[in-house]
Amino acid sequence: MTGFQTLLYKELLRFWKVSFQTIAAPILTAMLYLLVFGHVLEGRVEVYPGVSYTAFLIPGLAMMSLLQNAFANSSSSVIQSKVTGNIIFILLPPLSHGEFFWAYVIAAAIRGLVVGAGVFAVTLFTSAVPWPSPLWALTFALLGGGILGVMGLIAGIWADKFDQMAAFQNFIIMPLTFLSGVFYSVHSLPPFWQGVSHLNPFFYMIDGFRFSFFGVSDVSPWLSLSIVGACFAGLSLGCLQLIKAGYKLRR
């Protein structure tokens, strides 16, 4: 195995060893959302004609879980390694900044995909959701997982303590995910908040992903794909620069 493959393997092994916490728990949380919101709002809200609220909710929940867990994976791994000091085991070997970056981001995206697929799998019993168009679904899932993996990496590198990491998560990631149209269509919002929602890149991840299930969406999937792709590229370039410069890693 190369250094890159080893770091990727280590990152995968890390969350796999505590899979109750890293995979099973977020799937259960998504189920609880589905149970409560689905039960309360089923029949009262129809977002798209002919699509039940539960069906509308499931792709959004799957994607939200995917995003949150991708972020949690890279951010918690880096901050834990920094705080405990064992980050030096990764900084001492001859790994390039690109290898470092991709190992963390791919591992984060994989954890996101496993959780997202898990959420989707356990909702199959509701038989509410049609099978998605695999190409669109996978593209948005990968890009979404990648973006949040990169954001997690940036947050992990930037934060010096768990408190700062929690702030990043609670004040940036949580609002962006909850206000992305997971639980509603942004068309149901007043025009001002619709406009604000369109500034949220997470909205395009959810909207594009949902398109792969229903063939309908708030904006064109091609627009979503362009914005999500541009976000991934921009954040990746920024993050690669941080790692290359040794920002908060090599002092």
Next chain:
Amino acid sequence: MSPAVEIRGLSKRYGKLQALDKVDLRIERGEFFALLGPNGAGKTTLISILAGLALADDGEAHVMGHCVRRSYREARRALGVVPQELVFDPFFTVRETLRIQSGYFGLSKNDDWIDEIMTRLDLASKADANMRALSGGMKRRVLVAQALVHKPPVIILDEPTAGVDVELRQGLWQFVTQLNKDGHTVVLTTHYLEEAEALCARVAMLKQGRVVALDTTRNLMRSVAALRLQVWVTPDRLPSSLESGAVKGADGSFTIPLARHADVADAVVALRSSGLEVSAMRILEPDLEEAFMRIMSRQ
């Protein structure tokens, strides 16, 4: 042939603290070298720059002829570092830790060597124990093993025996001495100066980011520290011929500097002939600790 470590004009500043100030240092291949200095002298900063954990503001550092910035891959392959802090990854067992560390260097079929270092460091019985379950001494051994998984020609040990029991300390030194005999260059920092004196042929002393002494251990001890005679006498005074340079200790003793061993007899004669009774005496050989104290106080 390029030296094991070559440092030229290395400087590093952290805020107002000048951690390293234009340091030059050359360590030849195969040396057992000590890097000494009080806390905050810049030892760990110097090691961190060599290892790529810190970036120098100015100057150059090479390991086995490879620049730590431009040829970082080759430089890091040539270097094994045992860090000062007792760090570990709580997710893995000892064997997993060593396999993963080995993999970072691109070595996937390395189990024979991993088994050998585990045996030599007395870790074999803990191979499948989680890192969390190990005692401090055992964790320290794993850190040593991790630094050696890729058989680096240069090994840096940053205070490896801090808080370590006597048994492990001796076992560790035996192991490291053997590595040095096998051709590895060993660089050591320690606060236990008797360890450096016993093991290291050459010493650099750092103070406030500068090299203030650099010589063979023997030369340093001879040139800076002196042979001394410590005596307890009644009545409590020295004859005037021995008073020059003598120091009175809190335990009532007098420490008299001597130029050579033959002067011991003359000193005893001078004491006896002035009617003093010698109740105890001992000869203090020059040691590295004495040399260290003198060098640090005069700079």
